[in-house]
Amino acid sequence: MNNFVFYSPTEFVFGKDTEMQVGALAHKYGARKVMIVYGGGSVVRSGLLDRVKKSLQESGVGYCEFGGIQPNPVDTKVYEGIEICRREQVDMMLPVGGGSVIDTAKAIAAGVPYAGDFWDFFIGRAKVSRALKVAVVLTIPAAGSEGSGNSVITKVDTLQKLSLRVPELLRPVFSIMNPELTYTLPPFQTACGVADMMVHIMERYFTNTQDVEISDRLCEGTLTAIIKEAYRLKQNPEDYGARANIMWCGTIAHNGTCGVGCEEDWASHFLEHEISAIYDVTHGAGLSVVVPAWMTFAAEHHPKKVAQFASRIFGIPESEDLEEMALAGVARLKHFFRYLGLPVNFKELGIEHPDIDRLAENLHRNKGEFVGNYVKLTKENSKEIYRLAL
Missing domain, CATH: 3.40.50.1970 (Rossmann fold)
Structure with a gap:
């Protein structure tokens, strides 16, 4: 830590x-x-x-x-x-x-x-x-x-x-x-909020910092609570208990509690910021597209923490093949997002032909040669992640 x-x-x-x-x-x-x-x-x-x-x-x-x-x-x-x-x-x-x-x-x-x-x-x-x-x-x-x-x-x-x-x-x-x-929020806006708070946690969870068991467990517990309460809200949008838990989860996700002692990542947010800046999409919907693509990339290049996420959040059986575990977790995350009515690729986001070169160029002009920390992304890496989101 x-x-x-x-x-x-x-x-x-x-x-x-x-x-x-x-x-x-x-x-x-x-x-x-x-x-x-x-x-x-x-x-x-x-x-x-x-x-x-x-x-x-x-x-x-x-x-x-x-x-x-x-x-x-x-x-x-x-x-x-x-x-x-x-x-x-x-x-x-x-x-x-x-x-x-x-x-x-x-x-x-x-x-x-x-x-x-x-x-x-x-x-x-x-x-x-x-x-x-x-x-x-x-x-x-x-x-x-x-x-x-x-x-x-x-x-x-x-x-x-x-x-x-x-x-x-x-x-x-x-x-x-x-x-x-929050009772009158449209289901899509509620779902976008769920994605946003989940990714706020994940930006802190995907870290190379060692000996952060307390932060890991805070992240995992809050993510598990969000997923559980999101299912409840899908069934009954006026469930006060579910609304209350989701509201407090959103605060805990981003007030710093989940990231103390960790080097944070933030690559997914920065990748998404370019999409919503150019195409004016809802931030949470952009994240539900970007994050599975980033995780797929990370599963190949640095699978350890993604595999842990898959096991502890979605119950993927542990295996010596960490990449396989990680990709199974990505599949479960995409299934959850789709259940909430969120997009998981550019086409579903309403962007048929994203300008990947422009997105990557803007990203690295704004953020420098490397983006993120869990896996440091070059401009070519960023393009690959945007392509994985097609």
């Missing part, structure tokens, strides 16, 4: 009707004026936005609104939000929604006190030294952004989809999590 620093100060307020506490919590954390960030009309139609505003009013916390955030969030909305925040003298961001809304709010939070271009943080030109506080009302369990210090934004002009990780400043101070708010 490697040395590590684990810093996770978020206060999670979990359960039914917890959104009614947002005003008291914002006041507790010193907010004078918040920006409520949201996406489309679902938070309006459901009445959630009105409940949030009422709670803020009752606690004497001012607010302004910033809607229209789309999936695969873009830099243009971040710039717009930064200007509004400065004009309105906002001191806390309050995203109400899922990962795209939260990631946009975090990027705004970093950009408001910075004199330069917020994109400097994403390309490594500058480091975040100050940020507005962020708090969350979660409606989509998937990205885990309610418990992480991460943000992913796409730059429209260059179609660069890049991530920023600043846990010491961008982790939410509190996150409100009411599983009942």
Whole structure:
């Protein structure tokens, strides 16, 4: 196990009707004026936005609104939000929604006190030294952004989809999590969330770091829970217990718990970011295509941990042929994704003829000569993985 620093100060307020506490919590954390960030009309139609505003009013916390955030969030909305925040003298961001809304709010939070271009943080030109506080009302369990210090934004002009990780400043101070708010999610969106949180765990699980039994077992236990609860939700979308477990799994998957002491991988996410940047597909659906292809590649080049995954998650019998074990596990994973209604190849994703050369070129221009850690991918390796996803 490697040395590590684990810093996770978020206060999670979990359960039914917890959104009614947002005003008291914002006041507790010193907010004078918040920006409520949201996406489309679902938070309006459901009445959630009105409940949030009422709670803020009752606690004497001012607010302004910033809607229209789309999936695969873009830099243009971040710039717009930064200007509004400065004009309105906002001191806390309050995203109400899922990962795209939260990631946009975090990027705004970093950009408001910075004199330069917020994109400097994403390309490594500058480091975040100050940020507005962020708090969350979660409606989509998937990205885990309610418990992480991460943000992913796409730059429209260059179609660069890049991530920023600043846990010491961008982790939410509190996150409100009411599983009942997820009842109305379409089955496909629920399934995409399941894929996203599973891959967040797998990016930490597929590691070459030795003596990480505790991290391995945390990853395996959480993955097993996700799979079990996803089957329950497929049968009954309003099963509160299943919704609650899935929602908390999404947080645990990405708040750092599963990866302490490990060198993490992240190749699958970076491979997918290029797909969703160019073709604007749902991130979780892109991952359900990329991950089996990456695992197939890894089964040939470095099968040990993939075989362990196959045995411990899907019950594949142990064998001396680790590659065979690993590939059997990949087959079971693809079967599970298909059961949830997710794509497992480019055609099912709606991309008949992906530009593999362009995807690989963009990936390595953004991330360097080698991508990932479990198996370090060259540009030709990345092309091979994209071809395996055809």
